[in-house]
Amino acid sequence: MAKKSSRDRVNNEVNAGSMADIAFLLLIFFLVTTTIDVDKGITVKLPPWSEDEPDITKLNKRNVYSVLVNAQNQLLVRGDLANVDELRENAKEFIMNPQKKEDLAEKPTKAIISLKNDRGTNYKTYLEVYNELKAAYNELWDAECQRLYGVPYSEDLPIAYRKEIKKKIPFVLSEAEPTNFGEE
Numbered sequence: 001m002a003k004k005s006s007r008d009r010v011n012n013e014v015n016a017g018s019m020a021d022i023a024f025l026l027l028i029f030f031l032v033t034t035t036i037d038v039d040k041g042i043t044v045k046l047p048p049w050s051e052d053e054p055d056i057t058k059l060n061k062r063n064v065y066s067v068l069v070n071a072q073n074q075l076l077v078r079g080d081l082a083n084v085d086e087l088r089e090n091a092k093e094f095i096m097n098p099q100k101k102e103d104l105a106e107k108p109t110k111a112i113i114s115l116k117n118d119r120g121t122n123y124k125t126y127l128e129v130y131n132e133l134k135a136a137y138n139e140l141w142d143a144e145c146q147r148l149y150g151v152p153y154s155e156d157l158p159i160a161y162r163k164e165i166k167k168k169i170p171f172v173l174s175e176a177e178p179t180n181f182g183e184e
Contacts, residue, residue, distance in 0.1 A: 062103060063110045065094045069129055071120030084128050091136035095169065108140075108169045116176040130173075137171050144169060 105111035
């Protein structure tokens with residue numbers, strides 16, 4: 001029997017030439033297939049920008065429901081301290097003015113809700129206040145839709161019906177520039 005030399009032995013090394021290619025392909029695969037959740041925030045349709053100053057002479061104070069939130073997260077609604085829990089019902093009464101009171105909005109088409117925050121206001125408080133004001137409009141739209149068409153207000157409602165309801169009760173929420181911390 002012939003003696004085997006060290007050259008005749010099988011080489012035990014692993015060919016790693018294509019390892020970099022495989023790692024690169026896996027990296028590309030995971031980058032392409034991974035989805036990243038993006039917070040969408042609050043969807044708000046902003047009015048078009050205008051250089052002209054607004055004409056405040058036409059604005060009747062009785063039609064403005066002003067909500068101020070200070071740095072301590074306290075609410076001042078039309079000059080009086082208020083609670084977030086009361087905000088929705090008070091806003092609905094202000095917008096619709098069922099008893100035709102002199103200090104509430106003349107009619108829903110003239111009602112303006114003005115929201116102003118302090119830069120020190122908690123984001124949670126801001127969202128609670130905004131959600132309550134939006135919920136007031138949602139409930140008014142739902143009640144009007146039930147009255148007119150006998151169905152709840154929803155995204156499935158025909159666009160013409162939704163436009164008619166929003167024409168009668170338009171969503172007008174004016175957000176003022178926040179004041180500096182503790183200024184107001």
